[in-house]
Amino acid sequence: xxxxxxxxxxxxxxxxxxxxxxxxxxxxxxxxxxxxxxxxxxxxxxxxxxxxxxxxxxxxxxxxxxxxxxxxxxxxxxxxxxxxxxxxxxxxxxxxxxxxxxxxxxxxxxxxxxxxxxxxxxxxxxxxxxxxxxxxxxxxxxxxxxxxxxxxxxxxxxxxxxxxxxxxxxxxxxxxxxxxxxxxxxxxxxxxxxxxxxxxxxxxxxxxxxxxxxxxxxxxxxxxxx
Amino acid sequence: xxxxxxxxxxxxxxxxxxxxxxxxxxxxxxxxxxxxxxxxxxxxxxxxxxxxxxxxxxxxxxxxxxxxxxxxxxxxxxxxxxxxxxxxxxxxxxxxxxxxxxxxxxxxxxxxxxxxxxxxxxxxxxxxxxxxxxxxxxxxxxxxxxxxxxxxxxxxx
Numbered sequence: 001x002x003x004x005x006x007x008x009x010x011x012x013x014x015x016x017x018x019x020x021x022x023x024x025x026x027x028x029x030x031x032x033x034x035x036x037x038x039x040x041x042x043x044x045x046x047x048x049x050x051x052x053x054x055x056x057x058x059x060x061x062x063x064x065x066x067x068x069x070x071x072x073x074x075x076x077x078x079x080x081x082x083x084x085x086x087x088x089x090x091x092x093x094x095x096x097x098x099x100x101x102x103x104x105x106x107x108x109x110x111x112x113x114x115x116x117x118x119x120x121x122x123x124x125x126x127x128x129x130x131x132x133x134x135x136x137x138x139x140x141x142x143x144x145x146x147x148x149x150x151x152x153x154x155x156x157x158x159x160x161x162x163x164x165x166x167x168x169x170x171x172x173x174x175x176x177x178x179x180x181x182x183x184x185x186x187x188x189x190x191x192x193x194x195x196x197x198x199x200x201x202x203x204x205x206x207x208x209x210x211x212x213x214x215x216x217x218x219x220x221x222x223x224x225x226x
Numbered sequence: 227x228x229x230x231x232x233x234x235x236x237x238x239x240x241x242x243x244x245x246x247x248x249x250x251x252x253x254x255x256x257x258x259x260x261x262x263x264x265x266x267x268x269x270x271x272x273x274x275x276x277x278x279x280x281x282x283x284x285x286x287x288x289x290x291x292x293x294x295x296x297x298x299x300x301x302x303x304x305x306x307x308x309x310x311x312x313x314x315x316x317x318x319x320x321x322x323x324x325x326x327x328x329x330x331x332x333x334x335x336x337x338x339x340x341x342x343x344x345x346x347x348x349x350x351x352x353x354x355x356x357x358x359x360x361x362x363x364x365x366x367x368x369x370x371x372x373x374x375x376x377x378x379x380x381x382x383x
Binding site for chain 2: 094095096097098099101102104105106108109138141142145146170177179181183184185186187188205206207210
């Protein structure tokens with residue numbers, strides 16, 4: 001019996017493999033969705049130990065040393081100007097109908113549920129991965145839909161890439177398609193930096209809910225350790 | 227022996243399941259047997275973040291028929307371009323067709339498959355309605371009226 005089951009099991013394994021392979025073929029490009037410099041991700045879920053609902057990072061990234069113009073045309077020093085503030089950081093672009101506005105919308109709605117005092121404590125920073133089209137004006141108009149206080153940075157894409165890479169966020173050159181649409185490849189995760197050490201402790205994937213953000217932003221505003 | 231039999235039966239059924247799954251995945255095309263019977267529900271368009279700019283469109287296609295189908299084209303008299311896209315972890319890509327399984331559902335929802343709507347005849351406002359014409363591989367075209375919802379609208383809220 002054992003003799004006859006082994007080849008069957010092997011056969012099943014082969015089919016599973018084939019199914020997995022065709023899934024990849026029918027699916028999409030996978031990519032570094034965040035973590036290490038090699039594109040792999042180091043995250044762990046220790047929900048029992050953390051009051052936060054976001055994914056806990058085991059590697060507490062420093063805030064990137066990024067100085068770029070904000071949407072008013074003034075230089076914005078990310079490290080200096082957000083020092084000691086809970087900070088959310090997201091890389092995206094405005095010619096993106098689904099993930100970018102959805103993520104920013106969730107954050108905007110969650111922020112609006114906080115008291116005005118708590119809202120002021122949290123910095124939300126959006127960095128454009130498509131600076132050629134995201135002019136300060138275009139970006140400001142887009143961001144205003146989510147919150148007037150959201151900081152928008154746009155400028156040198158090389159700087160953006162350099163800032164994103166150590167955070168495990170892949171940013172590639174945008175591609176202009178034949179029909180004029182733009183596709184930008186960028187890690188869609190949001191990083192949350194704690195005010196205590198200005199390091200990233202939490203990560204939110206693009207399927208995070210408004211409730212998750214609302215829950216965690218209330219804790220972030222109070223500087224609750226992750 | 228009964229134990230042995232059960233074991234091999236389990237392996238057999240597992241193998242069959244895998245086989246079926248594999249077939250569906252590899253095929254990625256409508257089946258040739260059975261009729262498709264599709265209906266579209268829950269269509270909506272969140273207000274574009276940039277006034278008059280590109281928008282996403284979300285809806286659900288339900289197939290109560292015994293034959294698989296595919297959504298192959300979406301157009302609108304109120305917009306120059308409606309394309310089908312799929313969001314992934316890091317980017318999005320245009321897709322030529324989206325499968326609707328027999329007795330199954332095709333979800334166009336946030337963070338996944340979605341429509342990308344551009345070139346509005348008139349900049350949309352909350353409360354407006356956009357006609358979407360959905361063409362399926364098996365020949366059916368369905369028109370739905372998709373309401374424009376607030377940017378942060380979530381179904382069920």
